[in-house]
Amino acid sequence: MAGTDSSKAVVFRDSPAIILVEPQLGENIGAAARAMANFGLWDLRLVNPRDGWPNEKAVAAAAKADHVIGRVQVFETLAEAMGDLHLVHATTARNREMFKPVIGPDVAADAMVSAIGAGRKTGILFGRERWGLNNDEVALADAIVTLPVEPAFASLNIAQAVLVLAYEWRRAALKDAPLPFAADEGEPAPRGQLAGLTEQLGEALDRVGFFKSPDKRPGMMNNIRSMFARAGFNAQEVRTLRGMVAALDRRHERANPTRVQPDDDAGSA
């Protein structure tokens, strides 16, 4: 989805560190950096990346997330990489039979937002592409985060696991923040304009003999009022509709005054 507003500067909020343990493919490191940038994360830490660092493929896959790639820190051990953190979540799709809480990304995000709000630093661990985190690594975390995946197809690409956690963090952190843009609903039409439209339409329909009999008119006009009310037209739309009605109406004024039935009218419109 295109839409980056390059006039806006990246905001560096206090946010969780993303720690990739022994990532194998530069493409995944770069895609993870891009996913982080999409949701406002910027602290990316690598433990023993297989192909070293810097990594050209990572830079390419990061799609210009330079503010993340440029800040990457590399560590030899996971213990060092998480040394400054207070709350650490380990992502895994496998049950580790450890005495450790297992939570979803939403609960993890809420916990991290609270911790950050209390001035603590948080991080999320992601394992190797091949076999994830080993138990010694999971044991270092406060809780296990697992995604509500389809059990028969539970294997997520690392960058996509990062994306879900980053998305949930931002959702929790900016709960009351507006979306990047809001609906453009125009100027809502005051009821008087709607009434004017309905009245004009009714008169036009009278002229073409739309109402088979006068006693049917009130009920049908109420149906029309209900339709229009439900549609929630804005002022511009009401003006457009009135113009359409006027145009159709004039056409019938020009036509010879034989009664046109609604079906013919629709057909010839």
Place this chain on the structure above:
Amino acid sequence: MAGTDSSKAVVFRDSPAIILVEPQLGENIGAAARAMANFGLWDLRLVNPRDGWPNEKAVAAAAKADHVIGRVQVFETLAEAMGDLHLVHATTARNREMFKPVIGPDVAADAMVSAIGAGRKTGILFGRERWGLNNDEVALADAIVTLPVEPAFASLNIAQAVLVLAYEWRRAALKDAPLPFAADEGEPAPRGQLAGLTEQLGEALDRVGFFKSPDKRPGMMNNIRSMFARAGFNAQEVRTLRGMVAALDRRHERANPTRVQPDDDAGSA
């Protein structure tokens, strides 16, 4: 994250169709299929894929999401692709200044879950890698879905946009469903076992003269009780701790009965 349970069969729930409009890269189609499979979606529709269909690169990138790839439907127009749907959301990162609701993925997911519950069919539109959906295409949708991205870095890879929507749908659809696995908390220790541990520890500490003076003992024992209660040990952990205390205790029985101060004890442990 590894963890697919190949013993489990894929579940084909009523779920939203994912419609990719003129996707350019097979890799993205395949990655989208994989993301769908991760969260239980399976109805993938393509409108004029640039490189035709089937697409080898898509199959490779799908990482064995064959149940999605094998069901892909290709259409010439978006109108055909969404012909059977009742509720359609268009994803876009750009404001279209259209008189159309703009909602987040969570709200969209709730709406789709309600619609599906009412027996209606739903779908989500995703645009081209380069410039997304055009306005004529967005106009066909009931609402615009946009992600709470960082405005300065708003461009999501299509597969990742699909992932977020699929994740939110599953979260909304399976609100009360458990995560793939739960915490293995063992058998929680009944308070009596905790009391036994505390008592045993207290006696061992008496033997090494840990409590400088008898009047200090009750308060320090209460601190220990609080620590243990807060830790929430399970039965196995209490057994382990009691074994440790017993071992340390016996060591002092063997040692000559000079009073060992806590510091020495810690130092020699």
